[in-house]
Amino acid sequence: MVLVVDYGSQYSRLITRRIRENEVYSEVVFPDDEVSLSEVDAVVLSGGPRSVYEEDAPNLPKWFKDYKGPVLAICYGMQLVVKEFGGEVKRGKGEYGRTLVEISDDPIFEGIPERVHVWMSHGDEVVRLPEGFHPIAFSETGVIAGATDGKRFWLLQFHPEVHHTEFGEKMISNFLFRVCKLEKNWKIGDLVEEKIRKIRETVGRKKAILALSGGVDSSVAAVLTHRAIGKNLVCVFVDHGLLRKGEREEVERVFKKHFDMNLVVIDARKRFLERLKGVTDPERKRKIIGEEFIRVFEEEARKHDVEFLVQGTIYSDVIESAASGKTTAKIKSHHNVGGLPEKMNLKLVEPLRDLFKDEVRKVGRYLGIPDHIINRHPFPGPGLAVRVLGEITEEKLEMLREADYVFIETLRKYNYYDKVWQAFAVLLPIRSVGVKGDARAYEYVIALRAVNSVEGMTADWSRIPYDVLDEVARRITREVEGVGRVVYDVTSKPPATIEWE
Numbered sequence: 373m374v375l376v377v378d379y380g381s382q383y384s385r386l387i388t389r390r391i392r393e394n395e396v397y398s399e400v401v402f403p404d405d406e407v408s409l410s411e412v413d414a415v416v417l418s419g420g421p422r423s424v425y426e427e428d429a430p431n432l433p434k435w436f437k438d439y440k441g442p443v444l445a446i447c448y449g450m451q452l453v454v455k456e457f458g459g460e461v462k463r464g465k466g467e468y469g470r471t472l473v474e475i476s477d478d479p480i481f482e483g484i485p486e487r488v489h490v491w492m493s494h495g496d497e498v499v500r501l502p503e504g505f506h507p508i509a510f511s512e513t514g515v516i517a518g519a520t521d522g523k524r525f526w527l528l529q530f531h532p533e534v535h536h537t538e539f540g541e542k543m544i545s546n547f548l549f550r551v552c553k554l555e556k557n558w559k560i561g562d563l564v565e566e567k568i569r570k571i572r573e574t575v576g577r578k579k580a581i582l583a584l585s586g587g588v589d590s591s592v593a594a595v596l597t598h599r600a601i602g603k604n605l606v607c608v609f610v611d612h613g614l615l616r617k618g619e620r621e622e623v624e625r626v627f628k629k630h631f632d633m634n635l636v637v638i639d640a641r642k643r644f645l646e647r648l649k650g651v652t653d654p655e656r657k658r659k660i661i662g663e664e665f666i667r668v669f670e671e672e673a674r675k676h677d678v679e680f681l682v683q684g685t686i687y688s689d690v691i692e693s694a695a696s697g698k699t700t701a702k703i704k705s706h707h708n709v710g711g712l713p714e715k716m717n718l719k720l721v722e723p724l725r726d727l728f729k730d731e732v733r734k735v736g737r738y739l740g741i742p743d744h745i746i747n748r749h750p751f752p753g754p755g756l757a758v759r760v761l762g763e764i765t766e767e768k769l770e771m772l773r774e775a776d777y778v779f780i781e782t783l784r785k786y787n788y789y790d791k792v793w794q795a796f797a798v799l800l801p802i803r804s805v806g807v808k809g810d811a812r813a814y815e816y817v818i819a820l821r822a823v824n825s826v827e828g829m830t831a832d833w834s835r836i837p838y839d840v841l842d843e844v845a846r847r848i849t850r851e852v853e854g855v856g857r858v859v860y861d862v863t864s865k866p867p868a869t870i871e872w873e
């Protein structure tokens with residue numbers, strides 16, 4: 373096992389993930405955590421936001437003096453090792469972003485060109501190495517970018533774990549296989565079995581509840597937990613009437629029939645539509661749906677004797693909520709079941725908390741979840757409510773459902789569904805003049821939105837071929853009654869958001 377000590381860098385989990393991609397098991401710990409060294413084959417010290425000379429800066433872990441194996445120390449980690457072993461670190465000019473470095477012959481750089489662009493993010497710099505160390509990389513400005521003692525320690529000032537570092541993955545695999553001589557012996561299946569074991573240990577014979585949306589994260593969390601505790605997991609699917617065409621039926625088919633889960637489907641369509649009547653403000657819509665959802669879910673939870681709440685929180689959710697502190701402006705109040713555990717006095721189980729989206733997908737595939745669920749585009753909690761702009765009526769929802777279905781079906785037909793990150797239709801609250809069969813028409817407008825993105829934080833509109841868009845527009849105006857015009861959204865995020873409300 374490779375232990376990653378997290379000094380607070382935003383990339384710490386990325387290091388673990390890169391190691392796991394090499395089929396070597398890795399875990400993250402904080403510097404103060406207790407560790408059983410018998411299982412540790414190598415240690416990585418991560419970067420971090422602090423300066424090693426700050427008074428309360430985090431230090432090497434207590435157990436480090438007893439550890440005798442190889443160490444890869446990155447950024448802050450490198451500076452910490454240098455300081456602790458008698459070298460010198462000083463405030464420097466700082467290097468941020470893409471930086472050219474020149475590397476020398478060393479096992480960690482095997483198969484890598486002499487000059488590579490790497491990703492730097494540091495203010496302090498190493499000015500003198502401890503005795504027995506020699507530099508193995510310099511940046512353009514002459515700053516020591518890498519060093520080693522040739523025995524146990526490999527120090528890198530830059531971040532090999534981020535994509536922007538050329539050959540970064542190769543450096544990590546060199547460390548694992550050339551320096552540490554580890555074997556590939558870990559697969560996603562081991563992670564799944566471990567997670568199942570942990571859920572069993574935590575929940576025991578008690579009951580747990582989960583809000584199943586049919587999206588990737590909640591689906592994977594559900595199937596994983598079901599494998600651990602079987603029918604003691606109650607999955608609740610709330611049909612709030614703001615779902616896409618065929619969504620509820622599909623969830624029933626997959627989770628009830630295929631996986632034989634204890635699934636409760638609640639038809640709450642009336643309640644939601646009633647409360648949304650006359651509401652046009654997007655934030656109010658979101659708030660109402662969030663509140664109503666919690667109410668419906670609570671009512672159901674009370675019927676079962678549950679002690680645990682399972683949530684499909686994944687790692688990017690954790691970062692996002694940490695990042696959305698007081699100083700960040702509220703763009704949209706995202707709906708999820710975040711408020712549930714405190715209100716309901718339930719103990720929280722989040723089996724996917726340390727995984728990235730693509731790892732969640734791998735786990736899902738391993739568990740036998742069908743591809744169309746694993747590769748599904750994200751869908752917002754408030755559903756079609758934020759895609760019927762302005763006031764929501766059943767008639768408008770129906771128009772949108774049909775139009776969205778045509779769009780998605782056509783993207784699938786031409787193999788574009790898996791190429792875009794998210795695609796959907798939006799019903800605009802205006803009508804526009806047209807001509808149908810020689811007569812004047814005055815009908816609604818559908819906007820199509822398709823974006824490419826990584827985790828949804830920023831996005832660019834997808835360059836879908838005109839012919840595909842053409843087929844979608846023809847079909848929608850022909851097949852969806854009440855729609856007379858189709859437009860394509862060519863705005864990136866920012867300045868727009870992905871959803872229209």
Ligand code: XMP
Binds near residue numbers: 708750751871
């Ligand atoms: P925006 O519109 O903020 O959306 O650019 C970014 C991503 O988040 C999805 N989204 C939501 N997801 N609850 C969710 O779980 C929500 O309330 C919500 N609002 C937007 C959106 O579909 C996109 O993928």
